[in-house]
Structures are given as structure tokens and as C-alpha cells.
Amino acid sequence: MRFIDANVFIYAVLKPKTPLAETVLRKKTAAKEIFLRVNDGEPVTTTTVHLSEVANVLEDAAGISFAGDLLLAILMKSTITVEPVSANDYRECIRLAQKSAISINDALAVIIMERQGIDEIYTFDRHFKQAKVTIVQE
Numbered sequence: 001m002r003f004i005d006a007n008v009f010i011y012a013v014l015k016p017k018t019p020l021a022e023t024v025l026r027k028k029t030a031a032k033e034i035f036l037r038v039n040d041g042e043p044v045t046t047t048t049v050h051l052s053e054v055a056n057v058l059e060d061a062a063g064i065s066f067a068g069d070l071l072l073a074i075l076m077k078s079t080i081t082v083e084p085v086s087a088n089d090y091r092e093c094i095r096l097a098q099k100s101a102i103s104i105n106d107a108l109a110v111i112i113m114e115r116q117g118i119d120e121i122y123t124f125d126r127h128f129k130q131a132k133v134t135i136v137q138e
Contacts, residue, residue, distance in 0.1 A: 003113045004044040004080075005123035006053035006105075008034050013070060014061055027124050034122050038080065044122065045081040046074075047112055049105055083112050102127045 011024075011031030020028070038044050051071060058067035074080055089108060097107035106127055113121065121128055 001043050001045060001081075001116070001118055003109055003116075003118050003121040003123075004034070004038065004046050004050075005109060005121060005125060005128075006046075006050040006057075007031075007124050008122045009054045009070070009074070010057050011124060014058065031124070038077070041079050043079045043081070045083060045112070045116055045118060047083045047085050047108060049085050049108055051075075051082060053105065083116070085112075 008031045011028050012035035016024075016028075051074065054074075055067050055071055058070060075082060085108065089111060090104075093104055093107035093111050096102075096111060097104045100107065100110075102110075106125060109121065110128070113119065
């Protein structure tokens with residue numbers, strides 16, 4: 001099982017309004033491939049916070065209806081585990097973020113991954129390298 005970061009969902013489904021740089025196009029292609037594998041049944045884990053990140057971006061870019069439909073589809077998928085996040089999780093991830101110089105939500109992903117025994121993450125965020133998790137972009 002792998003953790004799936006918010007940016008994978010965003011790259012996979014967000015339609016650009018302007019031409020994209022080649023590097024962004026490669027990320028979109030990879031994200032769509034990951035998204036299809038997950039849709040076909042590959043098990044992944046994420047958190048309510050990471051889904052909230054997806055919702056915030058998609059609501060701004062594509063509207064509440066689109067964001068809501070995507071989130072409902074994710075929540076209905078039996079192969080996507082959505083972990084709840086507590087205040088204690090946030091206290092722990094804040095300490096990790098400050099120690100590791102990564103964002104708070106990236107640190108949150110790391111502590112949830114550790115708790116679940118997950119050592120690989122689907123993401124396009126290079127900051128996870130500092131947290132010593134394996135980044136998968138295939």
C-alpha cells in the first residue's frame with residue numbers, strides 16, 4: 001500500500017486554462033496513470049486533511065459541484081483508505097515539520113504513513129525526500 005498525496009489528485013483531474021510547461025505536462029500524465037490504477041483497484045491511503053487540500057484547490061478552479069463529485073467518488077472507493085486526523089496528530093506533525101524543514105501537512109502524511117507501516121508515497125512534492133520516504137511517480 002502507498003500513501004497518495006493531494007497533488008496527485010489535483011494534477012490528474014484539474015484541466016489547465018493555459019498551455020503548460022513540459023515538466024507540468026509530465027506530472028499530469030504520471031498523475032493520470034496513478035489515478036487510473038487507483039480507480040482500477042490499487043489500494044492507497046490518504047487523510048481527511050489531504051482531501052481537504054484537494055477540495056480547496058478544486059473548488060477554486062472548477063467549482064463546488066466538481067470538487068464535491070470527485071471527493072464523493074474518492075470516499076466511496078473501497079480501495080482508498082481515508083485516515084482521520086486528530087489534534088494530537090497535528091501536534092506531532094508540527095514537531096516533525098519544524099525538525100525536518102517540511103510543511104506541516106507533509107509531516108502529517110509522514111506520521112500517518114509511519115503509523116500505518118507505509119514507506120512509499122505517490123507525490124510530486126520533492127520535500128518528502130527530507131522525511132526519508134520513497135517517492136513514487138510512476
